[in-house]
Amino acid sequence: MMEWTTLLLLLSAATPILFAALGEAVAERSGVLNLGVEGMMITGALAGFAAAHATGSPMVGFVAGALAGAALSLIFAVLTQYLLTNQVATGLALTMFGLGLTAMFGKPYEGVKAPSMPGGPLGINWVIWLGLILVPVIWLVLNRTRPGLILRGVGENHEAAHALGYKVRGVRMAAIAIGGALAGIGGAYVSIATVLQWTEGMTAGAGWIALAIVVFAGWSPWGVLAGAWLFGGVTVLQLRLQAAGVAVPVQLLSMAPYLATIIVLVIISARHKYAGGGGTAPGSLGRPFHALR
Amino acid sequence: MNRRTLLASAAAAALVALLPALPAAAQTPIPEGEKLKVGFIYVGPVGDGGWSYQHDLGRQAIEAEYGDRIETTFIESVPEGADAERALTQLALSGCKLIFATSFGFMDAVINTAAKFPDVKFEHATGYKRADNVATYDARFYEGRAVMGTIAGRMTKSNKIGYIGSFPIPEVIQGINSSFLHARKVNPDVEMRVVWAYTWFDPAKEADAASALLAEGVDVILQHTDSTAPLAKLQEKGGIGFGQASDMAAFKPTPRVSSIIDNWAPYYVKRVGEVLDGTWKSHGVWLGIGDGEVQIGEITEAVPAEVKAEAEALRDQIGSGAYHPFTGPLNKQDGSAWLAEGQKATDEELSSMNFFVEGISAQIPS
Numbered sequence: 001m002m003e004w005t006t007l008l009l010l011l012s013a014a015t016p017i018l019f020a021a022l023g024e025a026v027a028e029r030s031g032v033l034n035l036g037v038e039g040m041m042i043t044g045a046l047a048g049f050a051a052a053h054a055t056g057s058p059m060v061g062f063v064a065g066a067l068a069g070a071a072l073s074l075i076f077a078v079l080t081q082y083l084l085t086n087q088v089a090t091g092l093a094l095t096m097f098g099l100g101l102t103a104m105f106g107k108p109y110e111g112v113k114a115p116s117m118p119g120g121p122l123g124i125n126w127v128i129w130l131g132l133i134l135v136p137v138i139w140l141v142l143n144r145t146r147p148g149l150i151l152r153g154v155g156e157n158h159e160a161a162h163a164l165g166y167k168v169r170g171v172r173m174a175a176i177a178i179g180g181a182l183a184g185i186g187g188a189y190v191s192i193a194t195v196l197q198w199t200e201g202m203t204a205g206a207g208w209i210a211l212a213i214v215v216f217a218g219w220s221p222w223g224v225l226a227g228a229w230l231f232g233g234v235t236v237l238q239l240r241l242q243a244a245g246v247a248v249p250v251q252l253l254s255m256a257p258y259l260a261t262i263i264v265l266v267i268i269s270a271r272h273k274y275a276g277g278g279g280t281a282p283g284s285l286g287r288p289f290h291a292l293r
Numbered sequence: 294m295n296r297r298t299l300l301a302s303a304a305a306a307a308l309v310a311l312l313p314a315l316p317a318a319a320q321t322p323i324p325e326g327e328k329l330k331v332g333f334i335y336v337g338p339v340g341d342g343g344w345s346y347q348h349d350l351g352r353q354a355i356e357a358e359y360g361d362r363i364e365t366t367f368i369e370s371v372p373e374g375a376d377a378e379r380a381l382t383q384l385a386l387s388g389c390k391l392i393f394a395t396s397f398g399f400m401d402a403v404i405n406t407a408a409k410f411p412d413v414k415f416e417h418a419t420g421y422k423r424a425d426n427v428a429t430y431d432a433r434f435y436e437g438r439a440v441m442g443t444i445a446g447r448m449t450k451s452n453k454i455g456y457i458g459s460f461p462i463p464e465v466i467q468g469i470n471s472s473f474l475h476a477r478k479v480n481p482d483v484e485m486r487v488v489w490a491y492t493w494f495d496p497a498k499e500a501d502a503a504s505a506l507l508a509e510g511v512d513v514i515l516q517h518t519d520s521t522a523p524l525a526k527l528q529e530k531g532g533i534g535f536g537q538a539s540d541m542a543a544f545k546p547t548p549r550v551s552s553i554i555d556n557w558a559p560y561y562v563k564r565v566g567e568v569l570d571g572t573w574k575s576h577g578v579w580l581g582i583g584d585g586e587v588q589i590g591e592i593t594e595a596v597p598a599e600v601k602a603e604a605e606a607l608r609d610q611i612g613s614g615a616y617h618p619f620t621g622p623l624n625k626q627d628g629s630a631w632l633a634e635g636q637k638a639t640d641e642e643l644s645s646m647n648f649f650v651e652g653i654s655a656q657i658p659s
Contacts (some may be wrong), residue, residue, distance in 0.1 A: 006508070201341075204496065240509075
């Protein structure tokens, strides 16, 4: 019984990071580096909470969170794809913008309670299920379908994709919006399902962890899932072990997620080295595209 | 001691003897018509509903009190450590002559920045390093914890109470010891489970910590982190808790059955006034229930009347000075004697407290 509740906590803690990192992986596979994940998450957290509170339906909240995250990401998309601003600077600005905006509009929602989340199969709510289902779906779309191939092509070499007649900007706009929507759902999960209220700055750096996980995962959805479970899961696990009074040094427990990450990174990069390939980062990641012909 | 060090210490002693005669920092009143700029740095967002929120109420109180004579500014969500120095320098450079740094982990940053700006006065909350232009102030949260511990011991049905700690620093350890001692006093079967979150403010992690404790059979949770997330978790899953730093009244009458309120406003008003009339001096103060700096929030109807009366009696005894929460006989966790019968802990012992008392099974990360 104890193991089952621990597993539930683990799944729940990993979910916000899983959504945000999946979205960022899609954006980065199209060649866009969006450092605004934290900003989009916190926007999703507020919009989702507000909508869930207004309608009494967590479902509506998650849809609103997705829309809000996507809307914010479109600001980034227009700035970087049409006005060719620097992606790193614009992404950082997006995070600050999101944090500031939500701090202002979130005031009326402080101390307000969220409607309760309905359970789902096996006591796991349906948003966790959705996250788990998205992993193979995104993998399939990216690796086994034509739109996925085009998206990856745009990310690997935007000049070549352009020469073949693909709309680089259009593809990237869509990828950024998907990234924003998923980050928004991740943020909404924090406010609606984990914390059950709105608090300014409540995502507390989850967006940055999601960004790190995308690299850790080698830009693969399955890697993202593993990363989210490691970061989110081991964090919960160590809280759980502490609560149970297990006599393991707390420092060791707190270190565990990071230690595990470093080890996995070393293994991944060693594998690539011996397989003869270079890094796995998309070839055009972070580079601005401007069609000259 | 050889001659050189002897001479050096003699010179140092002479210098120290001279110090009071020197005009320390320029102690002139701020003239009418000239504005005093007062800066604040907070460890969390103002909207945390807890610790930083209460400090900001203090800031608003000085604005209300002094109106046009002062101007206030604040930087929120400042990480503890090196970045705090940047924030403090920024405030000092922008013309603040009095700066309140409101978290323990800002301590070294305050000392470093104060050395660079000798004409700026600094007030550091909950720290212990002082200088001519650095004062420290603290609240005896452990007095409030004694009252919460009493309620916790009486209210628990599983005889397991949980404590979400932030960092293993004396301020937090005092709170854990005080809550545990007073819970045990009214309920000898009580056990304490401690979870260290290693953060002051991370609602998701605080909520997860609460879930972990609840899964362990805990039914009363005390927290030493800043957000209301643990209370929201208790509301969802059952169990009771307490407002921390702020009243957290939105969770009345349950799960929030009472609270410890940090009332910084009177101290802030007093100290700003002293800068305005030129009488500010560095000091270290530690105020408690009796001074009104630590307040006990309303004990709700979820608590039986006799428990409420017991808790309030304890509050009043502490407030009047008749009772000290750390009064012997008390042993340390390892069973060694700490305080003899009737002996009270000194402030020095408390402000460097790095051990649990006997009966707590959790370990302090070292």
